[in-house]
Amino acid sequence: MLEKIKQKKTKKADAAEKLREMQEELINLANEAKAKKLPVIITIDGWSAAGKGSQIAKLIKYLDPRFYDVEAIRSPNDQERRKPWMHRFWMRLPKAGDMLILDGSWYRDSVNALMFGEIDKDEYKRRIKDINTFERQLTDDGTLLIKFFLHITEDEQKARIDRLFASEITRWRVSESDLNNNANYDKFLRRYDKTLERTNTDYAPWYPVAANDRLTARFDILSTVSSCIKSACEAKDKGEKYVPEVRFETIECKPVNFEIVKTKKLKDIKMDKALDDEEYGRKLEKYQNRLFELQNICYQRKIPVIIAYEGWDAGGKGGNIKRVASALDPRGCEVKPIAAPEPSELARHYLWRFWTRLENDGHFTIFDRTWYGRVMVEPIEGITPIERVNMAYTEINEFERQLTDWGAVIIKFWINIDKDEQYRRFKERENTPSKQWKITDEDWRNREKWDQYEEAVDRMVELTSTEFAPWTIIEGNDKKYARVKALKTICRMIEQRII
Amino acid sequence: MLEKIKQKKTKKADAAEKLREMQEELINLANEAKAKKLPVIITIDGWSAAGKGSQIAKLIKYLDPRFYDVEAIRSPNDQERRKPWMHRFWMRLPKAGDMLILDGSWYRDSVNALMFGEIDKDEYKRRIKDINTFERQLTDDGTLLIKFFLHITEDEQKARIDRLFASEITRWRVSESDLNNNANYDKFLRRYDKTLERTNTDYAPWYPVAANDRLTARFDILSTVSSCIKSACEAKDKGEKYVPEVRFETIECKPVNFEIVKTKKLKDIKMDKALDDEEYGRKLEKYQNRLFELQNICYQRKIPVIIAYEGWDAGGKGGNIKRVASALDPRGCEVKPIAAPEPSELARHYLWRFWTRLENDGHFTIFDRTWYGRVMVEPIEGITPIERVNMAYTEINEFERQLTDWGAVIIKFWINIDKDEQYRRFKERENTPSKQWKITDEDWRNREKWDQYEEAVDRMVELTSTEFAPWTIIEGNDKKYARVKALKTICRMIEQRII
Numbered sequence: 001m002l003e004k005i006k007q008k009k010t011k012k013a014d015a016a017e018k019l020r021e022m023q024e025e026l027i028n029l030a031n032e033a034k035a036k037k038l039p040v041i042i043t044i045d046g047w048s049a050a051g052k053g054s055q056i057a058k059l060i061k062y063l064d065p066r067f068y069d070v071e072a073i074r075s076p077n078d079q080e081r082r083k084p085w086m087h088r089f090w091m092r093l094p095k096a097g098d099m100l101i102l103d104g105s106w107y108r109d110s111v112n113a114l115m116f117g118e119i120d121k122d123e124y125k126r127r128i129k130d131i132n133t134f135e136r137q138l139t140d141d142g143t144l145l146i147k148f149f150l151h152i153t154e155d156e157q158k159a160r161i162d163r164l165f166a167s168e169i170t171r172w173r174v175s176e177s178d179l180n181n182n183a184n185y186d187k188f189l190r191r192y193d194k195t196l197e198r199t200n201t202d203y204a205p206w207y208p209v210a211a212n213d214r215l216t217a218r219f220d221i222l223s224t225v226s227s228c229i230k231s232a233c234e235a236k237d238k239g240e241k242y243v244p245e246v247r248f249e250t251i252e253c254k255p256v257n258f259e260i261v262k263t264k265k266l267k268d269i270k271m272d273k274a275l276d277d278e279e280y281g282r283k284l285e286k287y288q289n290r291l292f293e294l295q296n297i298c299y300q301r302k303i304p305v306i307i308a309y310e311g312w313d314a315g316g317k318g319g320n321i322k323r324v325a326s327a328l329d330p331r332g333c334e335v336k337p338i339a340a341p342e343p344s345e346l347a348r349h350y351l352w353r354f355w356t357r358l359e360n361d362g363h364f365t366i367f368d369r370t371w372y373g374r375v376m377v378e379p380i381e382g383i384t385p386i387e388r389v390n391m392a393y394t395e396i397n398e399f400e401r402q403l404t405d406w407g408a409v410i411i412k413f414w415i416n417i418d419k420d421e422q423y424r425r426f427k428e429r430e431n432t433p434s435k436q437w438k439i440t441d442e443d444w445r446n447r448e449k450w451d452q453y454e455e456a457v458d459r460m461v462e463l464t465s466t467e468f469a470p471w472t473i474i475e476g477n478d479k480k481y482a483r484v485k486a487l488k489t490i491c492r493m494i495e496q497r498i499i
Numbered sequence: 500m501l502e503k504i505k506q507k508k509t510k511k512a513d514a515a516e517k518l519r520e521m522q523e524e525l526i527n528l529a530n531e532a533k534a535k536k537l538p539v540i541i542t543i544d545g546w547s548a549a550g551k552g553s554q555i556a557k558l559i560k561y562l563d564p565r566f567y568d569v570e571a572i573r574s575p576n577d578q579e580r581r582k583p584w585m586h587r588f589w590m591r592l593p594k595a596g597d598m599l600i601l602d603g604s605w606y607r608d609s610v611n612a613l614m615f616g617e618i619d620k621d622e623y624k625r626r627i628k629d630i631n632t633f634e635r636q637l638t639d640d641g642t643l644l645i646k647f648f649l650h651i652t653e654d655e656q657k658a659r660i661d662r663l664f665a666s667e668i669t670r671w672r673v674s675e676s677d678l679n680n681n682a683n684y685d686k687f688l689r690r691y692d693k694t695l696e697r698t699n700t701d702y703a704p705w706y707p708v709a710a711n712d713r714l715t716a717r718f719d720i721l722s723t724v725s726s727c728i729k730s731a732c733e734a735k736d737k738g739e740k741y742v743p744e745v746r747f748e749t750i751e752c753k754p755v756n757f758e759i760v761k762t763k764k765l766k767d768i769k770m771d772k773a774l775d776d777e778e779y780g781r782k783l784e785k786y787q788n789r790l791f792e793l794q795n796i797c798y799q800r801k802i803p804v805i806i807a808y809e810g811w812d813a814g815g816k817g818g819n820i821k822r823v824a825s826a827l828d829p830r831g832c833e834v835k836p837i838a839a840p841e842p843s844e845l846a847r848h849y850l851w852r853f854w855t856r857l858e859n860d861g862h863f864t865i866f867d868r869t870w871y872g873r874v875m876v877e878p879i880e881g882i883t884p885i886e887r888v889n890m891a892y893t894e895i896n897e898f899e900r901q902l903t904d905w906g907a908v909i910i911k912f913w914i915n916i917d918k919d920e921q922y923r924r925f926k927e928r929e930n931t932p933s934k935q936w937k938i939t940d941e942d943w944r945n946r947e948k949w950d951q952y953e954e955a956v957d958r959m960v961e962l963t964s965t966e967f968a969p970w971t972i973i974e975g976n977d978k979k980y981a982r983v984k985a986l987k988t989i990c991r992m993i994e995q996r997i998i
Binding site: 028031035053056057060061062064065066067069070071072077078079101103318321322325326329330331333334335337342343344366368434437 | 527530534552555556559560561563564565566568569570571576577578600602817820821824825828829830832833834836841842843865867933936
């Protein structure tokens, strides 16, 4: 792709008037994007000394600084290395109506890591896949993503580095990595080119910029940003999906169909499983002790364990979680109750609030309700349009795949009870003063939608029981049986991972 | 204090029944605290090998894991070292109704840092002051803080460490620091004792625990936690402030009265200052260039710069901030617009959302509206009771003092315009289509309360113009003058700091 970029020179006199107009236009468009609550991400990648920083400075000069954020992406720090590699980009997602401008991005992270031998080719390829997934998820969610690559020729790069190096004031700005970038120009060129080609998608195409001449580059960036925001706002007005302008042939990039494990429908689950007190006491102790041992191993090997609890109201999630958590060293275990999202969460991709809740590797994270709210409560309550809900099955599989790639063991429980048992427990709660806070009108309302929920759960289990993150249905009419089964399942799944 | 702690032995048979009762009681009390939205922090400090971890495990065993969080406090990581030392504790504050249990706390951080030579005595003393301030701010805000110190004798500690060391399975758990703690028992004893005495306040007294015998310790911790939660809930029911039970003589600990710089009332400000276009252009360029140079110095010296903007509606904050931000390298500068707090923010101390927004040292953070909302909009709109508002002046001075101790330059602007000028600007906004979004009914309503606001601003400026964080009133009727004055003030204040 890069060999097709023609360097050219723009005369100052020719551009001045046009630039002023364009700046004026950009200010208005930025206000419009703000008002329409469009989230915008602009990434500026490119060669060392290509002028990324100064182009960003020019771009933002006339924008309202309250509504954009500029961040420089450098190598991940120690904290960031204990999370999935994409975590630090998810963390930074702008709110709807805000603009994030990145000096370097997930691309810099991946190409440099490969070129400097920090990751191997397989890992690099996995990252390219993660990037395509990430960009698709964001753009499907309505984020406007504009990707620039500042391209300069080998000679121009050498001249710029020499110039920086010649002055004592600027010499410190020339790093080892810059020199390396120029010394291995051809090698980097091939790698950049491959990377750009493999990530040039219909939904997030590249805009490579001829950057030998700064004014030409500035002109290109400014007009591209304006035209993208303009089209995206127009599409939003019409209620259509924004289709970006494509400048180079794109690759076909469909979501991977993950292999799905065969599952049963809820109605086919035998619900008569139970344990007597003696067996319960014995097995509880056995698996709690085993779990504690396994936690130590996970901690030492830095394996993250993620346990996701879903289930019917009054299914016994709380008590079940308690038996798991109390077996663990609490300093390495966090329980995250998931309630309705806050405004700052609603203003971002729905997976954002789960990405930001991930603990460090080696830790256990237990979610009391999860990202699966997206495909249960949200469509049933009409919170989310059905097209977005339908995309969520794939998005969730991808999310869990990325967690697995990070090294996580993912254990997902649906705590199942039948309708009679739920009725009995609701009544018991109503009649027990210390439990009354646990039962609300909403529980009764949800119960009326039992069939709708059952259908949604069947569909969820059917579509998201991947090999790497299968569902375990727990027969929950007997709480003792349910607790032991959860503990045993957690132990087994961790054991499978650590052998 | 510690020499008064008598070690004793509790027989298992004597305690079993009582323990069961107490556990039952704690479960009920924890539910009550949750329902009453009481935030609870329990810190467990003490000698190495005193059994902090296992006491915590026992304490939480019967609690609902969704509503507590246990964290182990170790040495700060690289990220944490780039923030004020108290930052990582503020970050962790529990929501109202949640419980935070800390294995080690701000005490461990300070005593160890002193004993291992990471900080000197002056810094240690400053930290003790910060701790007393922190604990007072939290308890004034209604947090229940329960501080335990697990005390064991020198022989007992030696025996425990020897026992751990003797087994291959547990040997790895004995650290250098543990051995050091025992080898220098007397030295540590004196330091712990001094630390406990200096932080044994009426509002956050110590509960030292005789921990030679684990059962005795468990008994003491359990009954203390229960009785504290019980009293705190009772106080809350009565609308009274909770007064903790004090076991050792407390120190007198009043907030410091910081020296206040003399300031003018708004009505005495001459509002006729203005600049013509030529002078504006020249000075704007001059101070913007200077600011950019100063940013480089701050970055290299890791000096944080915090700029706080307050002012009348339509005072011109936005345009002013833009002139400052556009002079700076955007990668080292963040603008934080402060809107109404979200639910997670309302559920914590009001300063929490400002602590959590602090950037790394070396960075500029510009707040568009600030923590001063507490003493302006909150009392006028009746959001916060006047007693809490009156405490805020001191709390804010203390907050800013801690930022200054961290090394920050704090610059606070009140952008002043007169009532006629505001009217003119409101009208102009209404009549300019591209500016209409900037004017709302709320602006007109606020304008009706002009006198109330003026009084609140005068009081705020009078009470919070400390030497280390003075207010600068900017005459804002002429926007050009206001921008240049802001830039010039920022440059001057940074220059004073770096000489």
